Amino acid sequence: MNFDEENLYKGKDDTEIAEKKLFGNLHVDYDQSKSQAWEQLSEKITSSTVSESSPKILSFIGYKFLVAACVLLVFGTLVFCNVYTQTIICERGQHLNVELPDGSTVEINASSSLVYKPYWWNFSRTVNLDGEAYFQVKKGSAFTVNSKYGCTEVLGTIFNVYARGNQYEVLCVSGKVGVKARGGLSKSVFLEANEFAVLNNGKLLKTTEVNSSTVVGWKDLQFNFTSKPLKMVIKEVERQFDVDIKFDKNLIYTGSFNKTKSVESTLNLICLPFNLKFVKTGKNTFEIVDKN
């Protein structure tokens, strides 16, 4: 170690020692002593203690209440959304066009009802149908139509559901739908465009030879029947024209009627081939009897 280096180290040591010694012997001179500060502070504290500490405890309990209230509110809202249903009833002699929350549209035939949950729509697109309706479903999650005897599930397509009494029929107009009978062990039947399923003794039968325009003709006020019991046809007339008809015969009918015409001409059209006639018994009541 040469002289210069030693000097350098020595010099550094000296400054550091001096600095340490200096700062070790220094303090900040405050006008206000610590005890004065404490006096002031404790004065402020005691004056505010009563008003300060009790709300704190309250607010802690309040906090618990707040959390509980929030949970309850969220839970309540969910329950409400899940339970709240909207029912659309289409009276006899009417047709209704309904738009569902996601923009899907439903055309409801006379004397039918549709029930759905508007606030639960984002979680499950489910409607309950009693009667007949024509669905145009926007693409999205599963869309389910529940009826008494069957349920139809689709993703986004156009189809017609007929669910009256113990009858259940589904027609697929475009896309693909799955139909399932309720309660039974039968598998789902998948329908493609222009395919038709009928529930028969708890089993779903699929038909491909169907002219879809005849099935959904009711939308355009044209009602078509192929080998249907005449009683069913008369029921349809009752629904569409809001009348009561007394009729009690087992006949099979193939033909059509149009809602734009009057009840009388429609009944006339139906009665003619069977050699029957109708009698008006009241304002909106008719009776069908033999011609002779």
Place this chain on the structure above:
Amino acid sequence: MTHKEFKFCFENYFDAIRNYIYYRSGDAELASDIAQDAFMKLWEKQKLFVKGKTKSLLYKIAGDIFISHVRKMNNQRTFLEGVKFAFSSPDDDNNIDYTELKEYYEKALGKLTENQRTVFLMNRMEGLTYKEIATCLDISVKAIEKRMSKAIAELKKNIKI
């Protein structure tokens, strides 16, 4: 926090907090006020007393009060000339030397940035280790080391002995 615990906090931390603000501001009166306000806030918060945590919470509160004060005073802020110190005990050996040295340091410290000065003085005056400073101010030890080395270099430049 009980009254007893609060008193304990005051006894043990008040000087450190007041000095901390003084190192930052160089204003003794302001430091006293802010330190008191910080303790007042601590009492109002009524947090549970946890030894290390409460201390760094105090540092944080005091620092925040100081910053909001600076923001308010931004327009009329006087330039910091330097920090002033007093001797604790009269040193008979070479008092004159030290008085001179003290003046040099007081001036030089005013030229440091606030961060550098604060860390440097906390280390030298309070005798806190880097780690202790780091936990008080809630920054990393690395950052303290950086500030210290910069502060020392800057001081060396300004004080030629």
